[in-house]
Amino acid sequence: MSRDWPTVALRDLCSIARGGSPRPIKNFITNDPDGINWIKIGDTQKGGRYIDSTAEKITPAGVSRSRFVDSGSFLLSNSMSFGRPYILRASGCIHDGWLVLEPDYNRVDQDFLYHVLGSRTVFDQFDSLAAGSTVRNLNIGLVKGVEIPLPPLEEQRRIVAVLDEAFEGLGRARAHTEANLQNARELFGSELVSVCKTHAEQYGTIPLAGLSEEITDGDHMPPPKAQEGVPFVTIKNINKETHAIDFSDTFKVPESYYQELKDKRKPKVGDVLYTVTGSFGIPVMVQPDQRFCFQRHIGLIRPKRDVSPEWLYFVLASPFVFEQADAGATGTAQRTVSLKLLRTMLVPDVPPELQSAIANRFRGIHSEARRLAVSYQAKLQDLDDLRQSLLQKAFAGKLT
Structure with missing residues (x-):
């Protein structure tokens, strides 16, 4: 100052x-x-x-x-x-x-x-x-x-005039960047829905259960907690943006509890999780070296051996599938996608031999959309930093 x-x-x-x-x-x-x-x-x-x-x-x-x-x-x-x-x-x-x-x-x-x-x-x-x-x-x-x-009133008004003019330009830049960020975020979704609709017309559709060995959810009983043990994942541990599990804030359950769970409730590589209550419709690929169990507000889809888990993940992330979940979800305070609905939701019946190539294409588009989003988010942060820099100079008497 x-x-x-x-x-x-x-x-x-x-x-x-x-x-x-x-x-x-x-x-x-x-x-x-x-x-x-x-x-x-x-x-x-x-x-x-x-x-x-x-x-x-x-x-x-x-x-x-x-x-x-x-x-x-x-x-x-x-x-x-x-x-x-x-x-x-x-x-x-x-x-x-x-x-x-x-x-x-x-x-x-x-x-x-x-x-x-x-x-x-x-x-x-x-x-x-x-x-x-x-x-x-x-x-x-x-x-x-x-x-x-x-400062004196006259100087205050001079500072306001300079800041308002500068912030008007920053505001235009921010609006333009936010529009670009939104477009980047929509790029992936629009491509997914376009491809899924095309494939649905080309190959027909099949209920999700027809591509799965198992569709279930987490344990319905309140789990015991432990200081050490196996991570227990809830919806709050699933990042809506990255579709990944944040294990930093999970509580633990005893090893004995985990061992007593049925195999179908023990996620393994190749499974796809799907949130079914509250913030429903978020798929998550189970990664290697992730040993955990999960609550009943999360569904688990175990694809058949000839189904590409990554392709299925991308299809479940598409508006093509989410619109079905949204239309069929029940409840008011916390809307829920029932297991019955999850099993009957329709997905494109793409031949297994084509799924991996399609998944690779989706992965490339997703990576580019993420790159653009990160770039635009960085630009927004730069604009915020510039705004604060101008304010700091203004109230230190260094604004000319």
Whole structure:
């Protein structure tokens, strides 16, 4: 921070109040035209400055149990994604996951305050102060002690003008890169569905059970836990992006428990796992040297000897199959793909002698899509780093 600018604690620059939540909130949610905007963290946009609208409203009776704020108010998230500043462009009520700041605008420009509170330097202060373990949060007392540089108003406005112009260009670059990232992610899926549909028309379809020696799920009984033993895999251990098992956070079950399991519930190389509850539709290839057991929310498909496991994995990863799972899944809170549905889902009946070549093609497309995605993700990180670099220079008095 510039040595020429004073450092000011937020307590000396703003009054700070916390939002409130009428409880139980479900009794106050309404669709009536006279409802009051109910401002939630979910109404924000990533990297956005303003909150323009809300997804929900509460009844007028809930206002006295919450905190009403006018358009133009300055908000700071104090729970979950804490320390994020926003400017309201709609009036409404805020819950207790928000703090509302009332700055002395004779001393600080609103947009300058937004930028400085969004800087890494200030967020690091929030991060060091946030209390809690599972859900970290800020309170009024903690936020009041956070310090920011305070140049003269004229200099604040100059900084805002420079940053806004620079960030406008960064925003365009980010939007372009995010579009490219989305296209890279969709490339593989669109190719899979195209090839699967073509093969279904060319070779016909067959129920998944017709290509499998076994289709089952994990043990339905709660497993015993042990300090040492065999990893027990649950859905949370399956990475949705990579379709791989993360063994770093699995608990262990005794060796004796594992040995008593039926062979069909002991995954082996060549098997394909398939999540069937909650985040259903994620296939996972069982890799060599992976000895584990798994919960009932995960299905296991053991292909017949003449079926390529890798080809089957790619088919199960395709929208061609997922659309069937999505259409047939039951339940509301946690939708489930039943074993009956899994066994009857249709896949292209590709001749076994062609499956490996097709799998090689899929692997190549998947590798290219992943390479592009990694490249675009790196570009997004570079843009974020550049944004923070500009903020750091601005509040160190080095922005020209």
